[in-house]
Amino acid sequence: MERLKSINEFERLQERLVIDRDPNVPTIVIPAGTCGQASGANDLIRVTKRELLNKKWVDKIHLRITGCNGFCQMEPSVLIEPQRTFYPKVSPKDMIRIVDALANSQVLEDLLYVDPRTGSPIEKQEAIPFFKSQVRTILSRNEKIDPIRIYHYIENGGYSAMAKMLALGKPEWVLEEVKTSGLRGRGGAGFPTGFKWEMLARQPNGHGKVLVCNGDEGDPGAYMDRSVLEGNPHSIIEGMIIGAYGTGASEGVIYVRNEYPLAIKHLLIALRQARELGLLGEHILGTSLSLEIRLVRGAGAFVCGEETALMRSIEGKMGEPRQRPPFPVQKGIDGRPTLINNVETWANIPIIIGSGAQDFAKIGTKQNAGTKIFSLVGKIKNTGLIEVPMGMTIKEIVDEIGGGPATDAKLKAVQTGGPSGGCIPTSLFDLGIDYESLTQAGSIMGSGGLIVMDEKTCMVDVAKYFMNFLQEESCGKCFPCRKGTQRMYEILDDITTGRGTLESLDLLEELATTVKDTTLCGLGQTAANPVLSTLRYFRNEYLEHILHKRCPGGVCKELITYSINENCTGCQVCLRNCTVDAITGTKKEIRRIDPAKCIKCGACRSLCKFNAIDVI
């Protein structure tokens, strides 16, 4: 790779790459992010390579290995371009057929995605309900790019926003554009990015300013940042170069947790390639702009996602937050002014600068511009990463993209914002998802986890689960967070095991309010949300546990008993699979469960085909 010395040279390279590409060559796209690899995408890649080599079709059919496309449930999947045929859950054997069919320009009907509602197959990716309602400005780039090839990124318009900005030569214009776009921090708090940038730009440039990309994504069940880092690392680098130009920063740090090995690998390759090509380092494209970006790996503490803790972790100290002010933009890493933005925020920057702030501001709502990536998981038909415009209602997301409840059980709530978020009941499903309305409903946007829950979920148990997570992940520096989360867990544990009292419920609420009010950082201030929001919308479930010692969701083991009703046909499946021999009865007769022996593992219930096992 030769170092590019001017903007002109870059533009010529990009032109040449675009001309050299023939968009009509059939291409097999295999998403191989962490999710894809875990479900077998590497086998598909191997099979495809072998087939193409053996049959000497290497020039006839291209193969592209990309990051996650979002429909993680259907992995390993294959996308055929330019027809855009989508094959879900492909086995290595089917892969051979797909390659052969593609050579003959055929579509394999039997392997296509089948819409569970209509039962009919759908060929094009865009027509699949999961993809249809999304606005994929960031995620759609994943499938076009092989993350370890910088030329792929440049060919698809990458780094042209940066070149455009450098050609214009006005840092103030960058700040103005980001402000006009109305982009707000995607890390969860929703602080207007443009204002933050302006604040950094105004700081005196004593020992150099620092930009940080916060990739410490620790929410259970959320993996938006991972997919962007794995699938399109150059977009982050480009965003940071633009940020450095606008704010006058000279150093960049990408902080990624070490649990994301693939993201780290792709980032290191991307950084090296960008440096070799002259897009990073001294005098980028021959201009006065210089930026060095380094990668810092986090040891996987949830609290390090909090910006002051993150800075300490980058400094090599113990990851614990400190009181603000001074804010990071005033005094950050090693005392230098520091700007911290989330992965998704950085990924939005090239789009804003590239296609114009006005266009960006048109997506979403007035106060909440742009799109947001959510990881949609839980008791729904389609799970995966989705990107929707801000302000889309929960109902649309759950019903149209998620495909509705996965089983017969009715949906009950959706949990947003990870462990520090709250639960929103079905009665509020018409709520448009944006920063303000979620906060008003007692939850938070957070980094973007959406967990859908149905009637078989116990809300007290949910609160207990998150509280357990938080009591372990609280840094322990400030007393009300450390002890408060422990004590809340203790009370919740009492309630789920039938030892709760009405007084303890009052104490729980009082404690939760104090923890919210008095703790040091964002983790503590939101730590009470799981308790407060479930108390707000599902107080009757708490009361049911306390007064009647019953768990309506049938989850809390101490409060439920399994029994068999008259639907039982005497098939003996439950009897044979009971690990503790608690089920008795002879053939063709309704079985009985011995409550003294039953360990409430639920195996019988999940195996019974006749809905004969009751949980009370």
Add this chain to the structure above:
Amino acid sequence: MVVLFINGLEVSVEEGTTLLEASRFYGFPIPTLCHMDGLSPYGACRLCIVEIGEGPKAKLVTSCTYPALEGLRVRTASSRVVKARKMILELLLASCPQSKTIQDLASAYDVRTQRFKQEYEDCILCGRCIRVCEEQMMAKAIGFRSRGKKRDLGTPFDLHSEVCRLCGACLYVCPACQLRCTYSEPEKAICGGCANLSPPCLKKEGFEDMMCFMEPCVACEIKKD
């Protein structure tokens, strides 16, 4: 000079003063545990919270870390502050009931009982000992370890630290828990304890009930004379 309002009173303080210093200077008492003059503010015990701002934007901040700002309206004992302080004291009382300091504070705020499950911990992890060791003794012999409910403090790998000079400052500054002399159980000592020091009291029988090695040790010295 910065002009601000503390509990409605217009006061002026030097720039860079914290709200805690300003309030105490003008005679408004604020309880603290982790704060100590001469050590960097830490903001961990949260007892020194005060309310700032107006209306829906009012919030609680720790006065030991928050700087006095022009025109700021501070309330050191509003009902929201007192309620929160009481709950924190109740939590403290539930975890470290033996501490005289905590008992006195709780009693001053009329916290007579606590409603949680009683625990008997010694340390509230306020970090005073760690800061005094690093900032005043320039030793950095002890530090925090782990996080969440597993957080504790000690020397690296629980070995006797080479930089520890056994000055005893850590024990001296402890506000609540009185790190006890563990002369008979050196493995529980924070710095290797007096087992390394071989003070005169170690060999004597009469000090089994001592709470902190500094004071009895001093007593020993006096007795010896």
